[in-house]
Amino acid sequence: MTDPADLSSIPTIDVHAHLLLAEVEEAVAGHPGLAEARELDARRNGPAALAVSGPMVGARVPKLTDVDVRLAAMDAQGVDVQLVSPSPSHYHYWAEPELARQVCRLANEGTAAHCAKAPDRLHGLGLIPLQHPGLAVELLDHALDQGLKGVEISSHAPGRELSDPAYEPLWARAEETGALVFLHPFGCTLDERLDQWYLSNTVGQPTENAVALSHLIFSGVLDRHPGLKLIAAHGGGYLPTHIGRSDHAWRARPDARRCARKPSSYLRQLYFDSLVHDPHVLGELLRAAGPERVLLGSDFPFDMGTDDPLGALRAADLPEPDFHAVRGGNAAALLKLA
Template sequence: MSSDSPTVDVHAHVLLPALQQLVAEQDPAGFGAQQELEVRRNGPESMAASGRMIKERWPQLTDLDRRLADMDAQGVDVQLVSPSPSHFYYFAGEELGLKLAQEANQAVRGYVDRAPDRLHGLGLVPLQHPGLIVEALEHAVLECGLLGVEIGSFAATPDDPARSTVELSDPRLEPFWARAEELGALVFLHPFGCSLDERLDRFYLANTVSQPAENAVALSHLIFSGVLDRHPGLKVLAAHGGGYLPTTLGRSDHAWKVRPEARGCAEPPSSYLKKLYFDSLVHSPAELRALMAAAGPAQVLLGSDYPFDMGSDLPVDEVQAAGLSSDDEARVLAGNARALGISAAAALTARPTT
């Protein structure tokens, strides 16, 4: 491994069984409602297949030695590890929601500390409670020394989604965006669940369609609301190549020109792609080349979604298969991560204390 140019995977997950046990014990009704919602959203066939997949990949999700061996086999030097999105638990009340985020932050820190030259970590925040989100962010970054936090595309409790929905354009999130910018914290956008619910409950559409659709909706909220204008130093990384958004922004640009209600951002929406970051997980060489062309070679980073079956077991090979220039390939595999402060050397630095 080259200490000055390690290959970095920015999209990898860890499962935290203790977190699930905590929420199931302290809010069994909310946890049960979330489980029921997942069954409705995914349908019985996909739920059964996902259950088998998790059982098969349990060692990769929980065992550090297996993770490091897989990284070696993939040619990945450093992983940025985030909790499985199933741990968002956005149905939790204020006290439990903050507690879950802090427990997740500490658990990820402990996991990363077992291999500090190979791992970085991201924590969680209770997106459903905007008034607590800055506290959780500071806990993740300042107290636990994580590089940032992972968030979903929206937050809505199962019992009353309309009343409690928090979109990324919500004005109540302004302090969060401001503090994340100030701290230089990375905000990793990873959808979990989709408001289309039962319309996607077969053929695994709850993942294959909902994830890229949710990315497009969430990023559009960020762009059109002017969040990226007000916080130009904000570092937002979108999973799954940003979903449907990056290569289909012509219609958004047209709306920005002709519709006054779409003029909440200062520039055409497509111009904001170069203010966002995207992982490379698009499962297609042609789509990766299109993402690079749309966002620019400085905005795309290697991502695998390790170890889930909708990820890539050979993420480096998939980037190399796209036929990028040698300079652009090097940026995706290492250089862009290094520019964001994700490197082997940084993993060994002392955690901040203030």
């Protein structure tokens, strides 16, 4: 039996925290593709959401850029370590190859430099250009060369799902190196259907997670790469709590039997953050994926995250070993900090 004192000594680790990098935005400024991407973003989110989001992000710039401000906020939350990833607004999947390479290199180097100011408390993830699969391995290696733990990706790239065979070298390299892949959607392809009441985020993000993870499961990517270390943001969206429907389709329909096992079994091959905003949903996530596959996440410092990730975790009333596993034990093992 594990000594309770050993459990309490585990560091509290938040795997979902973000960073803004001015150098990335300077690199893309003035490109026609940026204006087109912003027009699409405006259509998808709607004017009311944009009117709120601009000031919200502006008020949080110090937490997103200043290491001292970040550390003070972490102390206030009771968080010992953050896994920091660039803001998904830095993906710029519209960029052509050379600009995309520059964006990712700047993001990787900027994230590494930010984390190097507090190396005992901050670890980082870089970016790769999903829109150019031929560059993905090169830039994954670049991220790892900077000392980062892996990379952050969205749920899809224009014209490509994560099941696309063009990504096979990426999955193979990530598996070979042990790199973490953090799946964090940005935008939703349901477009103007979600342009009111911030549905683009509240409904769109969980939908994108579910679609992306389903592509990875049903296509056999996780069969071919069982050692892939993939963390799904936002608790994996709708998929873990509705995985029974996927299992039924796998049993009932031959066109849904592309993967070797029932879909629910793959949840225990993935990792999920705890950011689901409901203690009952969090409990169900632990039941579906296993307590060893859930990691503390806050979406620091955005308004759709939580300022009290430990409070949200305590509200789920988990058994003590599970609480400490999610609080930091699982992440410590994954990040090789233990």
